[in-house]
Amino acid sequence: MADNSSLPWVEKYRPTEIKDIVGNEETVSRLESISKDGNLPNIIITGPPGIGKTTSILCLAAKLLGPKYKEGVYELNASDDRTLDVVRDKIKTFAEKKVTLPPGRHKIIILDEADSMTSGSQQALRRIMEIHSNTTRFALACNQSTKIIEPIQSRCAVLRFTRLSDSQILKRLREVAAFENVTYTDDGMEALLFAADGDMRQALNNLQATYSGFGHVNQQNVNKVVDIPHxxxxxxxxxxxxxxxxxxxxxxxxxxxxxxxxxxxxxxxxxxxxxxxxxxxxxxxxxxxxxxxxxxxxxxxxxxxxxxxxxxxxxxxxxxxxxx
Missing domain, CATH: 1.20.272.10 (Zinc Finger, Delta Prime; domain 3)
Structure with missing residues (x-):
């Protein structure tokens, strides 16, 4: 078994089930119903960074495909090359691949930061979505859905995520702090919430950075780490x-x-x-x-x-x- 101690906390405590996702209850309940029905449309999940867009898609894919997850899911994130050639070759090849899945399930192609794809790549993607609609579904995560071309938007159900509230982030921070035996003060947590501004990823990263750097989370230590005006x-x-x-x-x-x-x-x-x-x-x-x-x-x-x-x-x- 892999050692989890060196993992970033944002990965270590990433939810693996839809019910564990924090915030955006209405949208998450729609994903929950999709996972029960098994009728997954092409989807675009849009919203600010660090609020659970990619995590939601991964949880949904895991619930739908179960043990066939590795065979039936192809993921490309922002760090991967997603030029026109990649769309034509890799994505098209996966869409054409024969995979044995449970009845009524489809292969899933996950594109993270889809709004950074070029217009040409998106046009090629639109054609693949059209041709392979019987066997493959696309899940796109992006910060701004307006940067996705209209023909793709019209083929997808758009789910909107909003920033998380301070109380939602605080609850999660306290849970992680308890698991990791982190000592903290109330003003330290306040400083983390202020710096995060609704971004769960940033809140967890700042918590880990403060604790690993200073061994204690208080306002003074957090402000040194996040480096924003007091x-x-x-x-x-x-x-x-x-x-x-x-x-x-x-x-x-x-x-x-x-x-x-x-x-x-x-x-x-x-x-x-x-x-x-x-x-x-x-x-x-x-x-x-x-x-x-x-x-x-x-x-x-x-x-x-x-x-x-x-x-x-x-x-x-x-x-x-x-x-x-």
Whole structure:
């Protein structure tokens, strides 16, 4: 038996049955009913990274094919070459292959990160889906279903996954921490949830990295590992901007800048905390609009301290105008 101790926890604790998948209950229940009926359509599972798309497909395939899983499933992930030639050769060859499966079951071809396939590859795939529809089913996982060509979308049932809630991720983190004898504090778990932002994979990776690096999971250790601006400093900065006090807000910005955080990291953390910060709705919308414009400029390469200082001044002006 293989030694599991060196496995990444995200693989070690990957669900093997559909019922163990965390979150997206409605969509997972549809997969559960497909596994019972055995009537698998071509499917596209779409949603943000780290929420269980690929895991769901693998669990479904294992349930449908059972002991014939290895013979009846062909998987290509993002690291594999998926050019036009590969689609024409490897995928077509597998689709034509004769495999003895349980009655009413089909071979399954799993394509991870399908939205990164070229248009030509997708056109070739569409033709294979058409020709081999009696024997083969396709399961595509992607972050953006809009990048899949229309002819493929129309041949598939589209299942949408959403980000996981903090409570769902927290429950799983505590289970893994108990299995691995990880010591942690509540503020450490909060920091993991904030950094993950609904991404289970990232939460588990950060938990393992923090524990293997420091031996204990608390807020300070997590922040060293995830390397994002400290949420408390950002909250103080937003509070000063809400009062319209640029002089009070600016030292917080320079503190983060001197610690070496990039403009994009500061802006994205600012955006996320503004969304949950207690302030009047109109003020919040104006703050988010200004932060969005600043993010656009920073993404275009204008990412200096002057640009961030300008953002603070505009946020303070919004607050001052509200007082008037």
């Amino acid at each position: 949420p408390t400093v950002i909250k103080e900065l937003i509070g000063a901007c809400c009062k319209g006090s640029f002089n009070e807000a600016y030292p917080f910005l320079t503190k983060l800048w001197k610690e070496g955080y990039s403009s994009i990291d500061i802006i994205s953390t600012l955006f996320r905390i503004t969304k949950i910060y207690a302030m009047p709705e109109y003020q919040k919308l104006e703050f988010l609009k200004e932060i969005g414009f600043c993010n656009l400029r920073a993404s275009s390469g204008v990412n200096t301290l002057v640009q961030l200082s300008g953002l603070l001044s505009r946020l303070c002006i919004v607050s001052e105008n509200m007082k008037k």
